[in-house]
Amino acid sequence: MKEDYYDILEISKSATAAEIKKAYRKKALQYHPDKNPGDHEAEAMFKKSAEAYEVLSDPNKRSRYDQYGHRAFENGGGFGGGGMNMEDIFSQFGDIFGGAFGGGFGGGFGGGGRRTVKGSNLRIRVQLTLEEIANGVEKKIKVKRKKLAKGTTYKTCSTCNGQGQVTRIQNTILGRMQTSATCSTCGGLGQIVDSKPANADAEGMLVTEETVSIKIPAGVVDGMQLKVSGKGNDAPGNGIAGDLLVAIEEKPHPTLQREGDNLHYDLYISFSEAALGTSREIETVTGKVRIKIDNGAQSGKILRLRNKGIPSINGYGTGDLLVHVNVWTPKSLSKEQREFFEKMSNDEHFQPKPEKEDKSFFEKVKDMFS
Ligand SMILES: [Zn+2]
Numbered sequence: 001m002k003e004d005y006y007d008i009l010e011i012s013k014s015a016t017a018a019e020i021k022k023a024y025r026k027k028a029l030q031y032h033p034d035k036n037p038g039d040h041e042a043e044a045m046f047k048k049s050a051e052a053y054e055v056l057s058d059p060n061k062r063s064r065y066d067q068y069g070h071r072a073f074e075n076g077g078g079f080g081g082g083g084m085n086m087e088d089i090f091s092q093f094g095d096i097f098g099g100a101f102g103g104g105f106g107g108g109f110g111g112g113g114r115r116t117v118k119g120s121n122l123r124i125r126v127q128l129t130l131e132e133i134a135n136g137v138e139k140k141i142k143v144k145r146k147k148l149a150k151g152t153t154y155k156t157c158s159t160c161n162g163q164g165q166v167t168r169i170q171n172t173i174l175g176r177m178q179t180s181a182t183c184s185t186c187g188g189l190g191q192i193v194d195s196k197p198a199n200a201d202a203e204g205m206l207v208t209e210e211t212v213s214i215k216i217p218a219g220v221v222d223g224m225q226l227k228v229s230g231k232g233n234d235a236p237g238n239g240i241a242g243d244l245l246v247a248i249e250e251k252p253h254p255t256l257q258r259e260g261d262n263l264h265y266d267l268y269i270s271f272s273e274a275a276l277g278t279s280r281e282i283e284t285v286t287g288k289v290r291i292k293i294d295n296g297a298q299s300g301k302i303l304r305l306r307n308k309g310i311p312s313i314n315g316y317g318t319g320d321l322l323v324h325v326n327v328w329t330p331k332s333l334s335k336e337q338r339e340f341f342e343k344m345s346n347d348e349h350f351q352p353k354p355e356k357e358d359k360s361f362f363e364k365v366k367d368m369f370s
Contacts, residue, residue: 005052117239134285136218152204157186219313261319
């Protein structure tokens with residue numbers, strides 16, 4: 001059971017934005033990794049508080065959380081299984097601690113004045129069928145990522161003495177100015193490669209192919225991007241690996257059209273089927289379904305198959321499958337058929353008599369959105 005965000009920050013459900021910020025600031029200071037080196041419990045609390053703050057400080061997310069609890073983010077957020085990483089947390093700090101703290105804390109994790117170096121992100125595209133989107137799927141994908149080669153060792157950078165930053169003092173007309181910049185020798189890492197295997201690159205990395213398993217939740221949308229934390233390129237030294245960013249591509253379905261979480265299907269029935277009634281097997285994203293069409297079916301009728309659409313990515317139920325009935329009028333007739341229809345043209349049963357249930361097009365549209 002996931003802990004309540006309000007309990008984590010020890011605030012009431014009606015806490016104001018300022019109270020939330022204050023509570024988080026207190027927790028962040030208490031559990032900061034620099035104050036609790038090697039203390040995994042403190043680190044876990046540090047991350048939990050950051051996650052709680054991330055949600056409660058955003059009015060939109062907060063209202064969704066208040067309404068649905070942790071369920072609100074089960075599918076949409078938290079990909080890669082693990083809330084926020086340290087970099088995300090530190091990037092919040094400018095906002096929380098203001099300028100005075102922002103820099104110091106941002107660089108704090110990992111010790112000294114070094115900044116945590118993060119490996120670069122990798123991007124891939126994954127093509128999914130509508131069935132895979134409707135049911136969720138686990139994809140195993142081969143990814144070429146830079147990994148730290150075995151046998152690579154590092155030594156302290158002598159340019160910055162391991163600080164990752166170089167400070168310069170300049171005399172200007174405004175007085176003495178102190179400026180600091182990222183060390184160009186080590187790129188801010190504070191360490192440089194000491195020895196590495198012959199086949200590794202200058203940073204001690206090797207490109208390796210790895211099969212990454214990606215759990216794709218049901219209801220994703222074309223263009224959406226999922227993040228698998230730590231499956232990007234490794235960072236040199238004691239940095240953290242980048243992320244694998246997965247762009248979702250939806251393959252067109254041969255018979256179903258998606259519109260949000262609803263699906264549409266065009267059903268064509270013959271003139272005689274419309275008059276006599278029929279039943280048809282149609283394909284849905286969860287298998288075949290037999291539907292019954294009553295005699296006297298009109299073209300334009302919409303049959304709604306509830307929950308046969310796409311589950312909402314945010315967990316708000318499942319869409320419907322809307323079957324649009326189209327009556328196929330014969331385009332050519334034999335002599336006999338022509339005579340039959342001519343005979344029928346004045347027949348009472350062949351005269352249009354729209355009833356209440358044969359709603360107008362606009363009424364039907366209204367119905368669909370209500
Ligand atoms: Zn350096």
